[in-house]
Amino acid sequence: MYDFIIKPVSGRYNNTKEIGGVSFVTNTKIESYKSVSNEAEVIATPLSIVTDIRVGDRVTVHHNVFRRFYDIRGKEKNSRSHIKDDLYACSPEQIYLYGDNKSHLxxxxxxxxxxxxxxxxxxxxxxxxxxxxxxxxxxxxxxxxxxxxxxxxxxxxxxxxxxxxxxxxxxxxxxxxxxxxxxxxxxxxxxxxxx
Missing domain, CATH: 2.30.33 (10 Kd Chaperonin, Protein Cpn10; Chain O)
Structure with missing residues (x-):
């Protein structure tokens, strides 16, 4: 009703770099926000709002949408945005750019x-x-x-x-x-x- 349904464009984390045809992992910490991907594709739009964002649009989202974390017991968990597989709920306020780099809100x-x-x-x-x-x-x-x-x-x-x-x-x-x-x-x- 109130959230966009999105999926990451190329994985949850953006922490690899290719040098000379070899892929290197640049960061292995899940806590670092700089390594979290913030590019997503819109799968569904909220029914409760009117928006210029359409299904299939690419959007730039808050890093906590895809981020994983460790709970108090040290167990790795998904963010509260995770629905299942590679689908996530994303509130309108967590989307910053859409389409051909149009600012949101x-x-x-x-x-x-x-x-x-x-x-x-x-x-x-x-x-x-x-x-x-x-x-x-x-x-x-x-x-x-x-x-x-x-x-x-x-x-x-x-x-x-x-x-x-x-x-x-x-x-x-x-x-x-x-x-x-x-x-x-x-x-x-x-x-x-x-x-």
Whole structure:
């Protein structure tokens, strides 16, 4: 009634890398959120809501949907989203992108930029990035993809989408705009290409 039914696109975990035709496992810990796959295919949509997401669409979901964990006794368990086999229930709030990278609900994605401060040891410019995927709320305030934006501290959580590091946040976390993309260099660390 209220949840999407989804399945992972290429397994629950994204923890292998191919080098020279040999596949290597890059992480064996089930707890690490960076290794959990967040790409899914929609199998069924909720009956209780109207949505632009269709059966067969690819979606980017919260890492806890597919994640496994150890209970208090050390026994490995599925997330509470697991239904059976490779089917999972996913609430609308756990979907961040759908289709051809359209933001879902009030989410948006910002790509970090290289820090141009020669005196700083941080590689990326703090709380600044290029809006990559916006939404209707931001457009109503004349904020569009390609604009350099500032965002509030600790509002972002990282995703790798199409081999690029992006920060997902809500529209309300975009605090200001610096105008259109200019001399900024996108920051994309090498570990994002681990798949």
């Amino acid at each position: 009030d989410y948006c994605f910002v790509q970090p930029v290289v820090n141009d401060d020669d005196w700083s040891s941080q590689k990326e410019k703090p709380l600044t990035g290029i809006l990559r995927y916006g939404n209707k709320t931001l457009e109503e305030h004349d904020v569009y993809p390609g604009m350099v934006v500032g965002f509030t501290p600790e509002s972002e959580f990282e995703f790798v989408v199409g081999g690029e590091l992006l920060y997902c946040m809500k529209s309300k976390n975009i605090a200001l705009t610096y105008g259109d993309e200019g001399s900024e260099t996108k920051y994309n660390p090498s570990w994002t290409n681990s798949g």
